[in-house]
Amino acid sequence: MLTFYSADSRLRQARTELHDGTLVAPFECPERVDLVLKQLRLSGLGEIRAPSAYGLAPVLAVHDKDYVTFLANCWEAWLAAGHEGEAIPNIWPARRMRGDHIPHAISGQLGYYALAAETSISAGTFEAAMASKDVALGAVEYTLQTGEPSFGLCRPPGHHAAYDQFGGYCFFNNAAIAAQRALESGKRRVAILDVDFHHGNGTQQIFYRRDDVLFISLHGDPEVTFPYYLGYADEGGEGKGEGFNINYPLPHGTSVATWMATLEQALAKIQAAGCELLIVSLGVDIFENDPISAFTFTSEDFTNLGQRLAQAGLPSVFLMEGGYAVDEIGVNVSNVLHGFEQGV
Numbered sequence: 001m002l003t004f005y006s007a008d009s010r011l012r013q014a015r016t017e018l019h020d021g022t023l024v025a026p027f028e029c030p031e032r033v034d035l036v037l038k039q040l041r042l043s044g045l046g047e048i049r050a051p052s053a054y055g056l057a058p059v060l061a062v063h064d065k066d067y068v069t070f071l072a073n074c075w076e077a078w079l080a081a082g083h084e085g086e087a088i089p090n091i092w093p094a095r096r097m098r099g100d101h102i103p104h105a106i107s108g109q110l111g112y113y114a115l116a117a118e119t120s121i122s123a124g125t126f127e128a129a130m131a132s133k134d135v136a137l138g139a140v141e142y143t144l145q146t147g148e149p150s151f152g153l154c155r156p157p158g159h160h161a162a163y164d165q166f167g168g169y170c171f172f173n174n175a176a177i178a179a180q181r182a183l184e185s186g187k188r189r190v191a192i193l194d195v196d197f198h199h200g201n202g203t204q205q206i207f208y209r210r211d212d213v214l215f216i217s218l219h220g221d222p223e224v225t226f227p228y229y230l231g232y233a234d235e236g237g238e239g240k241g242e243g244f245n246i247n248y249p250l251p252h253g254t255s256v257a258t259w260m261a262t263l264e265q266a267l268a269k270i271q272a273a274g275c276e277l278l279i280v281s282l283g284v285d286i287f288e289n290d291p292i293s294a295f296t297f298t299s300e301d302f303t304n305l306g307q308r309l310a311q312a313g314l315p316s317v318f319l320m321e322g323g324y325a326v327d328e329i330g331v332n333v334s335n336v337l338h339g340f341e342q343g344v
């Protein structure tokens, strides 16, 4: 299987994440991609290719222009305002305040565009996010042209990024950008299957009123899991999108057997909807030892997951999302992709 990767993924070198009331080293660290690359090479998955630069147009096809401009300028504006640390919001347009006005001060803009406080912006964040969406575009273009599966080793991840919002370590929604590209190249309907432990709130929000993308997510119950305020089972899409958004919230500690049985339901929906391409938002934070998650996959279970996805029989693009058990991330990602190749 061909892998797309950009060394510019390492341009995001954030030093702080707000976690449990203190500033810690970010869980979404550059070493994640180093260890995935190492295991892919060790296991002989296939060629690793750098993508072309696709520019801003594919980003603007799914994200708000002012939001993209904000991301491009945020770090410089933060420094110019004399702030010492990394750019982290500390106020939001809370209920019964004016949520439709974008303040002039960068501190106000941060709260307007941020969905959460754990994701700092710093030097290189925008450039890394641009490289990450190029990785996703390289992967989807390859699969569209050849029908062969591909893996986009995206960093930073994307599934929490909404039309005009960043957070959950995400800035551009790589899977949404890839799906939009596939539709523009002629696919009539694309499935995005989000297997990350956390609900892909951004992907849901981008396609919620559309029927050309079927978004399906299996994830930790938002009653007790980030992002808390989206990802419930009653969110079925709106307008034309009714029936094309399916959430499977699952309790902490869900067994792999139950998770895989839920996957069967998801794959049946994908088949019934006549999807012509499968994009997998591949978060391996469903691993039993993930530090910020609560599902129970072993490394071997990831191989079974890959094998099962191959049986869906669709041209498939895997895009890296979460996974924070850094020591095992390489094996877990590699197992999904090799499992897929075994299952074809």
Ligand SMILES: NCCCNCCCCCS
Pocket (backbone or CB within 6 Å): 017, 018, 019, 020, 118, 157, 160, 168, 169, 196, 198, 226, 283, 285, 292, 321, 322, 323
């Ligand atoms: N600081 C740990 C709390 C988790 N908050 C963000 C989770 C983002 C997952 C991305 S897949």
Ligand SMILES: [Zn+2]
Pocket (backbone or CB within 6 Å): 196, 197, 198, 283, 285, 322, 323
């Ligand atoms: Zn996650």
